[in-house]
Amino acid sequence: MIVTDAITWILDNRSTFMVAFNRHMLMCVISLGLAALISIPTGFMVARSPRAAFVSVNTAGSLRSIPSLAILAATMPFLGIGLLPSLVALIVLAIPPLLLNTILGIREIDPAVLNAAKGMGMGRREILWQIELPLAMPSIITGVRTSAIQVIGGAALASFIGGGGLGDFVNAGIALMNMPRLLVGALPIALLAIVAEILFGWLERRFTQKR
Amino acid sequence: MIKLEHITKVYPGSDQYAVENLDLEIESGSTVTMIGPSGCGKTTTMRMINRLETPSRGRVLVDGHDIAHVDPKALRRTIGYVIQQVGLFPHMSIERNIATVPRLLGWERAETERRIDELLDLVGLDPDVMRKRLPHELSGGQRQRVGFARALAADPDIMLMDEPFGAIDPITRVRLQDEFRQILRKVSKTVVIVTHDLDEAIKMGDRIAIMRDGRLLQYDTPEAILANPANDFVESFLGQDRAIKRLALINVRQMMEPPRNVGVTRSISEEANLHAALSLILAERLDGLDIVGADGGRVGYLPRERVLSAQYEVTEA
Numbered sequence: 001m002i003v004t005d006a007i008t009w010i011l012d013n014r015s016t017f018m019v020a021f022n023r024h025m026l027m028c029v030i031s032l033g034l035a036a037l038i039s040i041p042t043g044f045m046v047a048r049s050p051r052a053a054f055v056s057v058n059t060a061g062s063l064r065s066i067p068s069l070a071i072l073a074a075t076m077p078f079l080g081i082g083l084l085p086s087l088v089a090l091i092v093l094a095i096p097p098l099l100l101n102t103i104l105g106i107r108e109i110d111p112a113v114l115n116a117a118k119g120m121g122m123g124r125r126e127i128l129w130q131i132e133l134p135l136a137m138p139s140i141i142t143g144v145r146t147s148a149i150q151v152i153g154g155a156a157l158a159s160f161i162g163g164g165g166l167g168d169f170v171n172a173g174i175a176l177m178n179m180p181r182l183l184v185g186a187l188p189i190a191l192l193a194i195v196a197e198i199l200f201g202w203l204e205r206r207f208t209q210k211r
Numbered sequence: 212m213i214k215l216e217h218i219t220k221v222y223p224g225s226d227q228y229a230v231e232n233l234d235l236e237i238e239s240g241s242t243v244t245m246i247g248p249s250g251c252g253k254t255t256t257m258r259m260i261n262r263l264e265t266p267s268r269g270r271v272l273v274d275g276h277d278i279a280h281v282d283p284k285a286l287r288r289t290i291g292y293v294i295q296q297v298g299l300f301p302h303m304s305i306e307r308n309i310a311t312v313p314r315l316l317g318w319e320r321a322e323t324e325r326r327i328d329e330l331l332d333l334v335g336l337d338p339d340v341m342r343k344r345l346p347h348e349l350s351g352g353q354r355q356r357v358g359f360a361r362a363l364a365a366d367p368d369i370m371l372m373d374e375p376f377g378a379i380d381p382i383t384r385v386r387l388q389d390e391f392r393q394i395l396r397k398v399s400k401t402v403v404i405v406t407h408d409l410d411e412a413i414k415m416g417d418r419i420a421i422m423r424d425g426r427l428l429q430y431d432t433p434e435a436i437l438a439n440p441a442n443d444f445v446e447s448f449l450g451q452d453r454a455i456k457r458l459a460l461i462n463v464r465q466m467m468e469p470p471r472n473v474g475v476t477r478s479i480s481e482e483a484n485l486h487a488a489l490s491l492i493l494a495e496r497l498d499g500l501d502i503v504g505a506d507g508g509r510v511g512y513l514p515r516e517r518v519l520s521a522q523y524e525v526t527e528a
Contacts, residue, residue: 116298
């Protein structure tokens with residue numbers, strides 16, 4: 001049975017597996033974190049200006065249509081191989097959903113709520129932290145969820161440009177026509193994606209306010 | 212006192228006056244209703260009082276001070292603000308919504324808590340039931356009550372209300388109008404209400420400001436405006452039934468005669484107005500009505516002719 005063979009291989013080569021798994025997680029967490037640090041503040045800055053929001057939404061939208069492998073491949077000529085080009089590519093991959101959902105979340109806030117907040121004497125900062133951020137939060141988490149899944153899948157391709165991670169097992173499995181080895185990479189990637197989906201889905205519901 | 216001096220407002224990119232050379236004085240403790248067709252500048256004018264709009268020319272004085280020199284945030288925290296869509300913060304409980312301005316002003320916790328209970332009681336909501344609820348769990352009328360309480364939280368001297376009853380069903384609207392008017396009288400605020408409902412303007416306002424195309428056409432008491440419209444536009448705006456609307460402003464006690472001993476006719480409360488009295492007289496084809504006090508005893512008699520001639524007698528008085 002291939003699956004049991006794969007699990008046996010993992011148990012026998014635990015340290016090799018953990019190195020790859022940790023590398024995979026590292027790539028996902030760093031790229032997602034940096035993408036969030038770039039996208040969320042940018043989203044807040046552009047959301048209130050129709051022109052800036054239009055430009056951002058369209059740029060992000062066209063970025064999103066580029067296949068993950070193409071983005072990874074495109075970084076290689078500039079940054080060579082290894083972890084850095086992989087991270088850059090994954091950040092580019094993670095930004096569009098985060099940016100789009102942040103802008104959407106802010107734009108969906110009822111203008112009457114902002115009018116009332118301003119009319120009662122709240123300043124820019126108070127409106128941002130007490131009103132806009134909490135109300136946009138469910139939408140932002142939707143963006144994090146989409147990005148996380150993109151990045152987990154995208155990181156599997158990082159192996160092609162020497163980024164390491166679980167994709168190494170998939171590539172080795174294909175090269176050697178060794179199906180259990182392929183699953184050593186593929187199964188954890190699938191599991192990670194499912195866990196991310198469930199976790200962020202739950203968070204999203206926690207933050208969603210009924211109106 | 213709020214004083215608007217030669218206020219003109221032109222929006223950037225527009226060649227029309229949103230408000231044109233408007234002068235308005237609002238006495239402390241009085242309620243002014245602003246009315247006119249949509250786009251007449253009534254909301255813009257009101258929003259200049261808490262600096263949500265800035266006049267292009269002219270100035271706004273509150274108690275003699277030009278508010279252009281006051282920090283807008285500090286100014287707004289001293290002015291209650293109620294809007295049609297209420298604008299409660301959907302992610303905050305009712306108590307947190309009401310505590311908005313006290314928190315901005317840095318009130319003591321205990322003081323804020325006490326004030327929340329007091330305000331919920333004032334607007335007829337049970338603090339024990341309501342405090343922890345979220346806005347979406349309330350009816351439209353309850354939400355507007357909370358919005359009203361929130362605006363009153365820091366005990367502002369001035370209340371600005373932008374179509375506060377516009378989104379509420381007609382039955383609840385009348386009840387809220389009555390209650391809010393009583394509360395506003397009791398706490399003696401200077402109130403500006405923007406409305407498109409003439410009956411509401413007559414009912415709520417000590418004075419009515421009628422606007423059109425950015426200009427103030429007439430500014431007077433409801434009685435005076437209904438009796439003497441300044442021009443044809445105001446007259447048609449008031450409607451052909453303005454004489455009947457005026458009756459709603461006259462209490463039956465002002466017109467009644469001493470009580471008669473023969474009590475054969477129908478009766479009406481001494482709190483009622485002539486509009487209600489006339490309606491009853493017409494419906495029942497009566498020659499007059501007995502006026503009764505709160506205890507049910509007869510306090511006067513109102514003959515039909517007195518109702519019909521009330522218009523002229525009150526004008527002359």
